Amino acid sequence: MPTGPGVAPPFAAPPVEGRTARVWIGLGVAALAVLLCCGGGTVALVGLIVTGTEAVNEQARVAVDDYFEAVSLQDFGAAYGMLCAEAQRRESSDEFAERLTEEPEVDSYSVGQVSVTSRIVVPVEVTYSDGGSETLRVSLNQDTGTGELEVCGIEE
Numbered sequence: 001m002p003t004g005p006g007v008a009p010p011f012a013a014p015p016v017e018g019r020t021a022r023v024w025i026g027l028g029v030a031a032l033a034v035l036l037c038c039g040g041g042t043v044a045l046v047g048l049i050v051t052g053t054e055a056v057n058e059q060a061r062v063a064v065d066d067y068f069e070a071v072s073l074q075d076f077g078a079a080y081g082m083l084c085a086e087a088q089r090r091e092s093s094d095e096f097a098e099r100l101t102e103e104p105e106v107d108s109y110s111v112g113q114v115s116v117t118s119r120i121v122v123p124v125e126v127t128y129s130d131g132g133s134e135t136l137r138v139s140l141n142q143d144t145g146t147g148e149l150e151v152c153g154i155e156e
Contacts, residue, residue: 056149074105121138122140
């Protein structure tokens with residue numbers, strides 16, 4: 001390298017001042033990007049779980065409401081069609097209609113809060129035309145073909 005006054009070096013020297021500040025800014029930006037990606041993914045996952053749970057709750061309430069609406073209107077064919085395959089194997093459509101005809105008529109009903117554990121259970125407050133009332137626990141299963149929830153059992 002030439003020496004002496006007025007001689008320019010063949011290349012510019014790298015800046016020395018501010019080097020650590022640029023490193024820390026770069027690391028901060030990288031950390032922020034990682035936090036946004038991971039945090040956004042976590043928020044999306046939580047949102048997906050909450051939305052999925054709400055969808056199951058809504059579908060369960062609709063399935064139970066439709067079933068009890070059909071029973072209260074004495075549309076036993078429609079109510080039988082809302083039963084799961086297992087329940088339909090336990091009794092025929094005629095046996096189902098005969099059993100419901102012998103039971104007191106449903107005057108009104110109120111669908112309760114859905115409980116999802118190893119199975120889906122929905123409590124229903126039923127008032128009969130003879131003045132009696134009881135709380136029934138309706139268990140639901142998902143039809144693997146259609147994805148719809150179906151009534152699979154009713155317990156007192």
